[in-house]
Amino acid sequence: MIQRLRKWLLFTVLIGLVPFLFVGFQALLDHRPLRLELFFAKGELLLLCCMLSATAFGDLLDTPKHLAVYRDFVGFFAAMVVLVAAWGFGECGTASGLSNPALVARWSIWMFIISVITGGSAVMLRDI
Secondary structure: OHHHHHHHHHHHHHHHOHHHHHHHHHHHHOOOOOOHHHHHOOOHHHHHHHHHHHHHHHHHOOOOHHHHHHHHHHHHHHHHHHHHHHHHHHHHOOOOOOOOHHHHHHHHHHHHHHHHHHHHHHHHHHOO
């Protein structure tokens, strides 16, 4: 169970964050300050949140029957993250959407934390 969670964290979560590393490299080359808004203000992290939470559903399909209450609990939060993150990304992409970069960055980070917790929980529930 821990081995599978470790693989999930490395190959899904961390590799999913690699594009943000290149944003930082480019900012350093352009001599711009590294701020959260630089990395997350456009809402791209919300796409990663959708992906992590949506894959949690796939892991929850293999959950044993005796863990149905836990499966439903984690599944509810995964569904909420998918819906809220998708809505937030849609808002970021419209002209009248979310125009406060600091707010978008902080909100994206919180959604990412929740999606990692729900995704990791789904991975662990599958192997119990």
